[in-house]
Amino acid sequence: MAVTIETRRQQIENAASALFRERGYAATSVRDIAQALNLQGGSLYAHVASKEDVLWSIVSRAADRFQADVGPLAQWDTPAPARLRQMITAHVAVVTSEQRDAVVFLHEWRFLSHDRREQMAGRRDAYEALFRKVIGDGVESGDFARIDPRMSAMAILSSLNGIASWYRRDGELSAEQISERYAAFFLRALACAPTA
């Protein structure tokens, strides 16, 4: 068993992430976060500059994970269907393994300051573009039907992100089973000839 050494800062971020996920950012007080670590409210400020700073750290590290785990797969020169399948699998893996941060990333980022929100919006758009690209590639190569890459990328990502809202580690389906089924489902939608 690897022992993870958490700095105080990381402990704060983890406790905050759990609370932000459960109650939402705005409904969580700095005293709630402090209490989770058996600290006094004001003591947090020895480690963080502001409550919003903690949110920024959580949202940033979630964005980093998606980018690090999915981004490289999008660059491969493999056929679009196989490439998209890998991207879906990796995205679901982040959503399920980093569920706590992922939920905060998806739902609480609007509480960031204007500048940070804009910055994160840019990263999100670049990430979505990876999916638009691979779908567009598949349409061009004839592997996919002539669908709208923009719309189908949104449809797919909305579905995959939705998993963060209902996935349970002790549920019936493992993360691998879920990603396999979602990938099969969406690849059928893209690769099949249109009916009627």
Next chain:
Amino acid sequence: MAVTIETRRQQIENAASALFRERGYAATSVRDIAQALNLQGGSLYAHVASKEDVLWSIVSRAADRFQADVGPLAQWDTPAPARLRQMITAHVAVVTSEQRDAVVFLHEWRFLSHDRREQMAGRRDAYEALFRKVIGDGVESGDFARIDPRMSAMAILSSLNGIASWYRRDGELSAEQISERYAAFFLRALACAPTA
């Protein structure tokens, strides 16, 4: 032009819905709502019992709309593919025409009191069951491939609900175009023979 007569209560709910959507329930104060109607903070309480009561009204009327517009379609005895297509179209129509309430319904319902939250969870599950049912019917009849109705219903609804987060009334695609494309996309996923 039909003139809509709004009661004060409805004005409050509409102003609150807009604010809850923009800032979130927890970050919206009763004074914010009052200010939007040129009232003093305390004056709201001549019309509503509590802030949470206003949220409940908004969430309830959104749930009512989904149930009223989609529910009956699920009862038809038409073939599953046509029935699901109608349900998707109707769901997207509610999401886009009642976007403000829909966003609040989808994102802010967790701020309801315990009892009301439970009640709404029940309604949501019954609603999702309509989609599971029609998909299950399609699998049984052979119109759909042998997929998991539970998973595909979640995938579809997550996607359709995601539309509430990006749809713009002045955007490139009309609500009708969107629902048409989403319906075609998902019906392909369900109705096509599996690839590889």
Next chain:
DNA sequence: CCTACCGATCGGTAGG
């Protein structure tokens, strides 16, 4: 990291 505190704001109420 604690104690003690700051001004601001919160949801809600009394009385008119």
Next chain:
DNA sequence: CCTACCGATCGGTAGG
């Protein structure tokens, strides 16, 4: 529907 107010809590700071 307003004025004036309630106790509670908010994010954050000073000084140790």
